[in-house]
Amino acid sequence: MATGTDPDLSAAADRPAARGVHHASRAAIPARHLRRDRWWLTPAATAAGLLAFVAYSTWRAFAGADYYAAPYVSPFYSPCLAENCVPMKGGADWELVGSWWQLSPALLVLIFPLGFRLTCYYYRKAYYRGFWASPPACAVPEPHATYSGETRFPLILQNVHRYFFYFAVLVAGVLTYDAILGFRDANGAWGHMGLGTLVLLANIALIWAYTLSCHSCRHIVGGRLRNFSKHPVRYRMWGWVSALNARHMQLAWASLVSVAVADLYVYLVASGAFDDPRFF
C-alpha cells in the first residue's frame, strides 16, 4: 500500500485450518473476540442465580417437612398428591397417588413447574448462555466444536413447552386456591389475614403474570392466527399477552424469587422459627 500502513502478512501463509471466527476465509484476527466490556457478568450472574434456586429448591423439595402451617401451604407442595402429605384443612390435599409413594410429595408436582421453566424460551436463553456458553455473550465464541441447536434429541424436546404450559395453568389455579385459603385463620375460620396471606397473594400474582406472559400462551391465544380481524376477541387477548410477554424475563425472575420466598416463609412459620403476624 502506498500509505505505509501495510499490515504484517507474514503469518498468513501458515494459518492453520480453523473453525468459527478463525476460519481461513475470514479476517485474520488472532483474538477470539475483541469485546472489552464486562460481557461475562450477565451469564455469570444468571448462572449464580439459577444455581442458588436449584440448590434451595432441591433441599426443600426433598425435605418433605415444614411445608404446612395452617392456613398456609408452601407452593412447592401444592397440590399434595401423595398419601404421606400432612393433613391440610380444606387444602389441595388430594392423595391421588396413594400410599406407595414414600418420597417427598413435592417431587410429584414440582416436575410440572420445573418442566415449564426448563423449556421456557427465556430460561433456555439463560441457561444456554449461563451454563452451556452457547454463546456466553454476543460475538463471544462458544467453546464447542460442533453445534446442532435444537434439531436433535434431547433438545428437540424443547418443543413440548406448550404442554408444560397447560399443566402450569392447572398448578397456578391450585396455588390461587391456596392463596384464597390464606384468608382463614389456623382453625379454618374465614375473614382473617396475616403477613403470609400477602406473601402468597404476591407470589400467585407473579406466577400468573409469568405463566400468561409465556410465548406459547401468546401463540395459543392468538399468535397462530393469520387474520386477526376475523377474531377480534382473541386479537385483544393477544395484545394483552404480548404486553406481558415483553416483560417475560423480568417476570421469570420475579416469580422464581417469589416462589422461593413464599416457601421460605411457610418453612419459617411451620418450623417455629417465626410467628406469622396476623392483621385481623
Next chain:
Amino acid sequence: MSYQAHFKVWRGDKDGGGLVDFEVAVNEGEVVLDIIHRLQATAAPDLAVRWNCKAGKCGSCSAEVNGRPRLMCMTRMSVFDPAETITVTPMRSFPVVRDLVTDVSYNYAKAREVPSFVPPKELGPGQYRMKQEDVGRVQEFRKCIECFLCQNTCHVVRDHEENKTAFAGPRFLMRVAELDMHPLDAADEAGIDRRRGAREDHGLGYCNITKCCTEVCPEHIKITDNALIPLKERVVDRSYDPLVWLGSKIRRRRT
C-alpha cells in the same frame, strides 16, 4: 471539543492482515464512520470501507467496533472514553474481501432460497385489501435494512462455518415468519408449506433463541420474540403437536 483518538483498524485481505494503529482527530458530534473517512482522507487513502447513506438506513457500514457488531454510522464517538483505544474490524462471520469490506453473498444466497410471496388467485394487482390489525405484526419486520448484523452475530454460523449450508440465519427466518403471517399469502394453495420449510430447508431448529440478533439490530426489531419464537411455535403446530395436527385434520379450517 476535539481530541486525538487512538484507533486500531484491521487491514488486509483473504490472504491475511492485522490491526494497524492510527492516531486521528475526533470532533464533537462525530461517529465512527466519520473517523474512518478521516483516515481515508489522511493516513490511509486506500482503506476499503463499504458505506452509503451515513444515516443508519442503508445497512452498508456494518462492522465490529470494540468487538461488538455495529453500524459505524450509528456509533457515536461520544460513547467512548477519549483515552480509550477503539478497535474496528470487519464482520467476522463472512469472508473478508479487503480491510473493512466483507463478502456478504451468503445472505443473498439464503434470500433466494425463501419462496417469495404467493399472490392469491382470486385477486388481481390493485385489488389487495388488508386490515391494519392483520398487517401490523409483520410491518415491524419490514423495517429491516439488511445490514446483516444479526446474521453476523448469530453464533450458529459465526462459530460454525459448516452450518451455513443448513441455516438461513435470523434475517431470513424472519422473512419466512413475515410471509407465514401475511394475511394474503397463498403459499398453502400453491403447495408451499412455509412451516415445514422453516424447519427442513431453513434450519429453524438450529436457533437456540439466545437473542443476539435482537441485541444487535439497529432497527430495534424484536427478531427473536416477534419472529423466531412465533415461527418456532408455528413449526410446533405443524410438526410436534399431535393435538393441533388432529384438530387441523378434523376441522380443515385455515386460521
